Amino acid sequence: MKLAKLGEITEIRTGKLDVNAGTEDGQYPFFTCAATPYKINEFAFDTEAVLIAGNGDLNVKYYRGKFNAYQRTYVVQNKDKDHLSMKYLYYFIETYMDHLRKEAIGGIIKYIKLGHLTEAEIPLPPFNDQIRIAHLLGRVEGLIAHRKQHLKQLDDLLKSVFLEMFGDPVRNEKGWDKKPFSDLLVDIESGKSPKCEARPATDEEWGVLKLGSVTRCVFDANENKALPTSIAPTIKHEVKSGDLLFSRKNTYDLVAACAYVYEARPRLLMPDLIFRFVFKEDAEVNPIYIWKLLTNNSQRKAIQAFAAGAAGSMPNISKTNLKTAQLPIPSIDLQNQFAAIVEKVEALKSRYLQSLSDLESLYGALSQQAFKGELDLSWVPLPEETIASDDNEIPEVQSEAVIEQPQTSFEPLLLSGLDDYPMSTPHGRTALLGQMFEQFLNEQKANTSLNLDDFWQLAHFRSLDYMDEDSAPFGQQEQDYESVKTWVFKALKTERLQQVQNESYCVIETKETVCGNMIELKTGTQL
Known part of the structure; x- marks a missing residue:
């Protein structure tokens, strides 16, 4: 190129x-x-x-x-x-x-x-290929922006539900009984921070959490450093599902971050900069309620006020000061009701986050191929010209997002009997993928090699107009591969496809083709 x-x-x-x-x-x-x-x-x-x-x-x-x-x-x-x-x-x-x-x-x-x-x-x-590349990347980026927006909306929803049920925890306009944090706790535990490797731990290794594991008030197990094999892990400091973690030391803006551990991989240890709250059995508190209470803006600012430190050092919140915090404690039934709502929303967020990760991976793969000249764009029509309604309007977009994005459909793909966004249901997803596979076979010339990687690339592009905010890209679910495998076997049975040994090399003197030991797919003579 x-x-x-x-x-x-x-x-x-x-x-x-x-x-x-x-x-x-x-x-x-x-x-x-x-x-x-x-x-x-x-x-x-x-x-x-x-x-x-x-x-x-x-x-x-x-x-x-x-x-x-x-x-x-x-x-x-x-x-x-x-x-x-x-x-x-x-x-x-x-x-x-x-x-x-x-x-x-x-x-x-x-x-x-x-x-x-x-x-x-x-x-x-x-x-023209530049136009096609920009259009395709814009489509994927648009879906990424939608997912990020929906994640923010879910966070805002939980904040609204908290205020509706409990009011502002500092003003306490609903008049809940307030208790010192110490009345709720058996202990505030902390770990150790030995010198670790400058890389994350593998699944088989022990690791020590970094502050980044709780900084966003959502537990991130990937934020860890591998513990050297020469240092024995302190088993009692291992993080477990159901733990409530708290950063005692950071900048003034980031200190007092709190995260609930829904799921923990084995062999991750607390550092000394992160606390773990151990609640009394008769405290009548739900850890999920305490999590959302401590991450509420006004309550967190009140906790951050306990932070102190010498000039030039990061602010630190001591266990002694933290235990004096006065917290509003509603009835356990109301806490449990709120926690059930949180768990439903967090489950939905988990789906969105996985979808977001899938789309970001797809975007990275497409952009890498596009700018290396490895993307086959010959089948992609040019997008229709669109006219912006107001060039002077500043859209509400994230950094590194295109302001205008053309909308178009990929022709000649025609859907029948499907919803506008068929990928949002398992049945619709399979039906759409089936139509794409059928068209892919119909577009092949007789007696030519068939590369299924080409099909998945085609499916990625053509599916963009049929995805909604819940849809994972094709090829990201086991169901997709199982469906294509079934259709390949069916095509082999009906002789639309053939299995042959790949041609390895040709003997020039005799013009004899020598076959390799790999099996490849070829289209039949009759398609």
Whole structure:
């Protein structure tokens, strides 16, 4: 694939304004190095551009229309609109950001220089393929954004339910009895923090949790370091399902994070920076209620007020101070009722998180193949042109998200007797995959090798218009592979497909084909 230096095919400028030049009710977007654009009343650009933060967060955005920019924001504009798609460039820069972050220089605040951008080499496939790549990645990114939005909505739902049932825990307008934390506890346990390996533990190894395992108030078992084999694990410090963990030391914003352990893998140990609460049997408290109580904004701020530390050190909350916290304790029946709601919502969040992980993996695989020229786009039609309703509107998007995304269907795939989003049900998912497999066979020429990897790639792309927020991409569920295996065997039985030994090499003198020891699929002579 042809490569071109970014500085040769684009014009790269920076804005002229100071970061505080924006106004809250401005008419135009004002792009700084922050993830979300500000607003401003004057514009300096009226163009289609990719905007790259020059320091700090080092993010990338796309915009078309009138806007202004901070003096450390790079504005990348097209020199030749017939040979470079700016949306394609946006998606390339998005994947290139990891490289730019490694190249960034500076101390506390990292920054990139103009040369880091002008010397960057960008692969340039044919212009129409650039459009196709941008469209496909935009579709997947749109689904990722929807899943993140739904996860946030579920978090907001739990916060609303908590306030509806219990009110603000600090103001205690519902008049619940308050008890010192010490009345509820048998003990506050903590672990040890030996010097560990600079990598996560394998499933067979012992590991020690890092602060990141609870920082987001959701337990993350992946945030750990492997315990050296020379150090014997302290078994009593092993984390178990049902534990309630609490960070006693961190920055003022992050200290007092609390996470409930729904499921724990074996051989993970608490460090000395994380507490574990052990409740009295007769305390009449549900740990899930206490979890959501301690992570409530007003209650957490009250707990964070206990943090103290010498200058230059991270704030620390002592066990003694923490035990004095006054906590509202409703009836155990009401706590249990709330906990049941939490468990249902958390189960739904778990599905969304798995789907999000699947989609992010799909996005990573597609972008890697696209920018290496390994993606077969010959069958993908160009998306229909769409006109933005208002180019000056600033959509509510995350950093590194495209503002405009065309909507189209993949033709000639036609569905019959299925819902709008058939992948949301097991029956619809199998029916859609079956139609795709049938069409895939029909598109093959007779007596040619059949590569099922090509089918899965095709299914990934063609399914995007039929996915909803609950749908996992094709190939992520065992059901998908079992279905395709069944159809392959059926096609072999009816001789639509044949199993043959692969051709290994040909003897030039005799023109004899020597077969290898691998079995491959070939289409039959009659399809």
